[in-house]
Amino acid sequence: MSYLPNILFALLLFSGISFFVWNIKKLSRNIGLGKNIERNDHKAERWSNMAKIALGQSKMVRRPIAGILHIIVYIGFLIINIEVLEIVIDGLFGTHRIFAFAGGLYDFLIGSFEILAFLVLISVIIFWIRRMILKIPRFWSKEMTSWPRNDALNILYFEIVLMGLFLLMNAADYALQQMGAIHYVQAGSFPVSQYIAAWLPENEMTLFYIERGAWWLHITGILIFLNYLYYSKHLHILLAFPNTFYANLEPEGKFDNLASVTKEVKLMMDPEADPYAVPEDGEENVEKFGASDVTDLNWVQLMNAYTCTECGRCTAECPANQTGKELSPRAIMMKTRDRLEEVGKFIEKKGEASFREEGDGKTLLDTISEAEIWACTSCNACVTECPVSIDPLSIIIDLRRFLVMEKSAAPQELNMMMTNIENNGAPWQYSQMDRLNWKDE
Incomplete structure (x- = not known):
């Protein structure tokens, strides 16, 4: 008996998982x-x-x-990949359908996998039609350049190929079982692939090569898909869980007060306070207000950027975007993720210390324009609509804080309002003594 296939499979499995772990470490470092x-x-x-x-x-x-189509694909993807465990054991030890001893339960599972695989195929085809034939507008916004569009299509093609290979593998296996071929035990239920088997050649050796070829391509495709996730918007398959767990639980519309600003206000209001006092334990020395680059954001915001599915629901519901303004919440998340990847690559070359001290000459504000930042109405529509609890508004607010508090770069209308509040105690350009004149008119 040759152990070469088992050795090759072990090398393939080790390489695929190692590369995946390497990418996850990069992801964790960047966040x-x-x-x-x-x-x-x-x-x-x-x-x-x-x-x-x-x-x-x-x-x-x-x-x-x-939603229903996505649930079908989601459930199908999760449940069908249970069979990967059997494939891994068979590949490592040279067995075939190692779990066949489960009898009726095994038959039920294989039959369920096949029905789900068929439903996933139908759902993915409908998704493709929605994107490429119906051309739903949110999939064709200007930020959806060639890579984001192709990325979404690549995943659909991956799903079609993986489900097709799964059914073809089972069809050839079923045909070989019917022939009583050695090594192909009578196991499993094949409600879908038995009809595919009718179209396959009746030669045992040809069926063997079809079954083995589909088996190898299926597991190789799964490992390629696993490692493609890091470079794809479909990283949300993994990150949706921590992202929803660590989402902001405060009521929508409630902004956080910067501790640094609160401290400054207290110092101003306390004539006995020492502005040069040593900070209390655990209190950070603030370098800047707000955010100008990704390292000024918090780790949850950075995880948000990697979790973005690019579905465009946020942008479709954004009132600023609907009125033709520059703002697209989806683009905010995509630009944040792209900038974070850029910083990550710089760190790989020169180290994090070098980036912290010198930077790379770029910031997040080089890609997110002031027109985008100030077009936001802070309505929280994007936050409410996101299917995985991403918060683009929090990033916009932090960028605004930097522009206002560090650069004094607020729009003229806002500067006038803040000047009036400072001088007159009200947003309007008249004195406090005249504030109640309206009642005499």
Whole structure:
């Protein structure tokens, strides 16, 4: 008996998993570049959110057609890949359908996998039609350049190929079982692939090569898909769970107060305070207000950027975008992720210390324009609509804070309002003594 196939499979498996772990380490490092933020409170509510939103897909079904199709693909993807465990054991030890001893349960599982695979194929084809024939507008916005569009299509093609190979592998296996071929035990139920088997050649050796070829291509495709995730918007398959767990639980519209600003105000209001006092333990020395680059954002915001599915629901609901303004919440997340990747590559070459000290001559504000930042109405429509609890508004607010508090680069209308508040105690350009004159008119 030759052990060469088992050795080759072990090398393939080791290479695929090693590359995946390497990418996950890069991902973790990049997210870790963000500032620390405490998001471990109210754990019961956080677990509930993760179960409902990430696992239960509760926000997806707000758009029923896309939601139901997505649930089919999602469930199918999860459940069908249970058979990967059997493939791995068979590949390493040279067995075939190692779990066949389960009898009726095994037959039920294989039959269920086949039905799900068929439903996934139908759903993916409908998704393709929605993108390429119906051309739903949110899939063709200007930020959806060649790579984002092709990335979405690549995943659809991956799914078609993987499900097709799974059914072809089973069809050839079923035909070989019917012939009583050696090594092909009578096991499994094949409600879909038995019809494919009718179209296959009746030669045993040809069927063997078809079954083995489909088997190898299927597991290779799964490992390629696994490692493609890091470079794809479909990283949300993994990150949707922590992203929904660590999502902001505060009421939508409630902005956080910067501790640094609160401290400055208290110093101004306390004549006995020493502005040069040594900070208390655990209190950070603030270098800047707001954010100008990705390292000024917190780690949850950076995880948001990697979790973005690029579905465009946020942009489709954005009132500023609907009126033709420059703003697209989806583009904000895409640009943040792209900038973070750029910083990560710089760190790989020159180290994090070099980036912290010198930077690379670029910032997030080089790619996100002031027109985008100030077009936002802070309505939270994007936050409400996101199916995986991403918060583009928090990034916009932090960029605004930097422009206003560090660069004094607010729009003229806002500068006038703040000047009036400072001088007159009101946003309007008249004195406090005249504030009640309206009642005499």
